[in-house]
Amino acid sequence: MGMQLKLHMVTIEDLVPEGHFLRKLEATLDLSFVQEETASLYSRGNGRPPINPVMLVKYLLVGYLYGIPSERQIEQRIQTDVALRWYLGLDLFDRVPGHSTISQLRKRKPSFRKVFRRLFEEVVRECIEKVLVSGRLAATDSTHVKANASRASEYLVEMRSEPGAYWERLDSYEEEGLQELEKRTGHRRKKRTKQIKRDSRRSHKQVSRTDPEAGHMKRPGKPEGQYYLSHQTLDTDHGVILGVTVTPGDVHDSVPYLDHLEQIHRDVPPIQAVTADAAYDFPLAHRVLEEQGISFYVRPQPSADRTKAEFKRDAFSYDAENDVYQCPNGKELRVRGLYRSASGVYWEYWADREDCRSCPFREKCLSENDQRGARRLLDTYFRPTVRRHLTRQNEPDYLDALRKRQVWCEGTFAAQKWGHNLTRVLRRGLEAAEDHCLLSATALNLKRMIRCMG
Ligand code: SF4
Structure with missing residues (x-):
C-alpha cells in the first residue's frame, strides 16, 4: 500500500501551540537592546552582519534553555523543531544559519560578548x-x-x-589597627607592606x-x-x-x-x-x-591550628573584659603588636618573657622556633565582628x-x-x-x- 500524501494549508504560526514556553518567552523578553549594543560593531564600514544579532542571541539562548551542548547540534535542532524556528523568526522553509557562521562571528567580534552580560542583567531587571x-x-x-x-x-x-586578593582592603584596616595599637600601647610601628611584597x-x-x-x-x-x-x-x-x-x-x-x-x-x-x-x-x-x-x-569554618607546640590555642582562655588571654600557668598574654600577612591582619598577644623563662610548662608551650622566648597568640583583627556574627x-x-x-x-x-x-x-x-x-x-x-x- 503506497503512502498517501496530504496537502495542508498551515503557517508556522498554527504549528506552535498557544501555551508554548517559547511563546511566553517571546512575549516577555524584549531583546531590542541587542541591536543597540551591537550597532557600533557594524557601523564605520565594518560590513553588514552575516546574521541578525538578535537572531544570534536567540540561537545561542535556545541551546542553554534546552540543554543542547554545541552550536552544531543547535543548528540541527532548529532545522526540525518548528517552535525553535518560530522563536528565531524563521519560516518553515527558511535556511537555518550554519553553526560555523555563528562561531566565526563570535570569534571575529570579541566585543560581542558584552551582549551576554547585558542579557543577563536585563533578565535580572525584568525579575525585579x-x-x-x-x-x-x-x-x-x-x-x-x-x-x-x-x-x-x-x-x-x-x-x-601575588599578594592576596584583598591586599588593598587589608592595607586600610592595617592603618586603622596601627592607630589603635598606638593608643593601647604607646608604640607606633611602620606598615609592613613593602616587606611582605618582597618576601612573597x-x-x-x-x-x-x-x-x-x-x-x-x-x-x-x-x-x-x-x-x-x-x-x-x-x-x-x-x-x-x-x-x-x-x-x-x-x-x-x-x-x-x-x-x-x-x-x-x-x-x-x-x-x-x-x-x-x-x-x-x-x-x-x-x-x-x-x-x-x-x-x-x-x-x-573550623579553625585550623598550625602551632607546632603541644599547647594549642584552646589551652588558653580569653578574658573579654580585660582583653587578655590566660595561659595554663595562670599568666596573662596582652596585646603588644599588630601582625600583617599577605592575607590578614592580626592582634599579637604576648606572654611576658620572665613568666615563660621560669615556667614548668615551657617545653610544651614554646616551639623550637620561638626565638623570642615567650609565647605568642594571633587573633584576627576583625575578631569583634566575627564573634558578634558567630554567637548567633x-x-x-x-x-x-x-x-x-x-x-x-x-x-x-x-x-x-x-x-x-x-x-x-x-x-x-x-x-x-x-x-x-x-x-x-x-x-x-x-x-x-x-x-x-x-
Ligand atoms: S610558657 Fe609562658 S605562656 Fe606558656 S604556660 Fe608558661 S608562662 Fe604561660
Missing part, C-alpha cells in the same frame, strides 16, 4: 520588576565546570605568589597548554583536573540568580566573594542578608559586610538561612548541570567561560521567571 527578587536573603556558592583541556596537556610552572614566596602550578586560563582543581570529594568555577549568588525568594563571576578552578571561593557581592549590592536592590558555605567564612568578610549593613549567615549561629533565623542556602544553591546547580549546559565549557579562555556560565544562569532565570508568572 516582576517582584521576584526582594534582596531579603541572598545565597552564594560555586560549582566546577569542566574546561576544554585535558590533564595530559598540563605542565608545571613556577609562580611568584614561589610556588608551583599545573597549567594546561590547551587552555592556560583554566585552573587545576583539587578539592575533597570533587573530580581533579582542569576546571573553571562559576560563583553564583541567588535571591532565596524564587531562586533568581543575581550575579555570576567565573574564576579558574584553582581559586579559593573567598577570593572573588566581596567584589562579587558588592557588584550585586550596587546593581540589584540592596541586599539585607547573605548566606554562604564555610569556604566563605573569612574574617575580613564579616567586617566588610557589617560595614555595609548586610547580615552574614555563614557556616562557621544556633539561632533559628541563622539555621534557617543556612538551610535555604543549601536547598537553593544545590538545587540550582543541579538543574543547570542537568538541563542548562553547566557541566562543561566548549570554548577556551576565561572570558568564553564567563559567557558560558552567564548564558546558563540566564536560561535558568528565564525558566524561573516564566514559571512564577504562572
Whole structure:
C-alpha cells in the first residue's frame, strides 16, 4: 500500500501551540537592546552582519534553555523543531544559519560578548520588576565546570605568589589597627607592606597548554583536573540568580566573594542578608559586610591550628573584659603588636618573657622556633565582628538561612548541570567561560521567571 500524501494549508504560526514556553518567552523578553549594543560593531564600514544579532542571541539562548551542548547540534535542532524556528523568526522553509557562521562571528567580534552580560542583567531587571527578587536573603556558592583541556596537556610552572586578593582592603584596616595599637600601647610601628611584597614566596602550578586560563582543581570529594568555577549568588525568594563571576578552578571561593557581592549590592536592590558555605567564612568578610549593613549567615569554618607546640590555642582562655588571654600557668598574654600577612591582619598577644623563662610548662608551650622566648597568640583583627556574627549561629533565623542556602544553591546547580549546559565549557579562555556560565544562569532565570508568572 503506497503512502498517501496530504496537502495542508498551515503557517508556522498554527504549528506552535498557544501555551508554548517559547511563546511566553517571546512575549516577555524584549531583546531590542541587542541591536543597540551591537550597532557600533557594524557601523564605520565594518560590513553588514552575516546574521541578525538578535537572531544570534536567540540561537545561542535556545541551546542553554534546552540543554543542547554545541552550536552544531543547535543548528540541527532548529532545522526540525518548528517552535525553535518560530522563536528565531524563521519560516518553515527558511535556511537555518550554519553553526560555523555563528562561531566565526563570535570569534571575529570579541566585543560581542558584552551582549551576554547585558542579557543577563536585563533578565535580572525584568525579575525585579516582576517582584521576584526582594534582596531579603541572598545565597552564594560555586560549582566546577569542566574546561576544554585535558590533564595530559598540563605542565608545571613556577609562580611568584601575588599578594592576596584583598591586599588593598587589608592595607586600610592595617592603618586603622596601627592607630589603635598606638593608643593601647604607646608604640607606633611602620606598615609592613613593602616587606611582605618582597618576601612573597614561589610556588608551583599545573597549567594546561590547551587552555592556560583554566585552573587545576583539587578539592575533597570533587573530580581533579582542569576546571573553571562559576560563583553564583541567588535571591532565596524564587531562586533568581543575581550575579555570576567565573574564576579558574584553582581559586579559593573567598577570593572573588566581596567584589562579587558588592557588584550585586550596587546593581540589584540592596541586599539585607547573605548566606554562604564555610569556604566563605573569612574574617575580613564579616567586617566588610557589617560595614555595609548586610547580615552574614555563614557556616562557621573550623579553625585550623598550625602551632607546632603541644599547647594549642584552646589551652588558653580569653578574658573579654580585660582583653587578655590566660595561659595554663595562670599568666596573662596582652596585646603588644599588630601582625600583617599577605592575607590578614592580626592582634599579637604576648606572654611576658620572665613568666615563660621560669615556667614548668615551657617545653610544651614554646616551639623550637620561638626565638623570642615567650609565647605568642594571633587573633584576627576583625575578631569583634566575627564573634558578634558567630554567637548567633544556633539561632533559628541563622539555621534557617543556612538551610535555604543549601536547598537553593544545590538545587540550582543541579538543574543547570542537568538541563542548562553547566557541566562543561566548549570554548577556551576565561572570558568564553564567563559567557558560558552567564548564558546558563540566564536560561535558568528565564525558566524561573516564566514559571512564577504562572
Ligand atoms: S610558657 Fe609562658 S605562656 Fe606558656 S604556660 Fe608558661 S608562662 Fe604561660
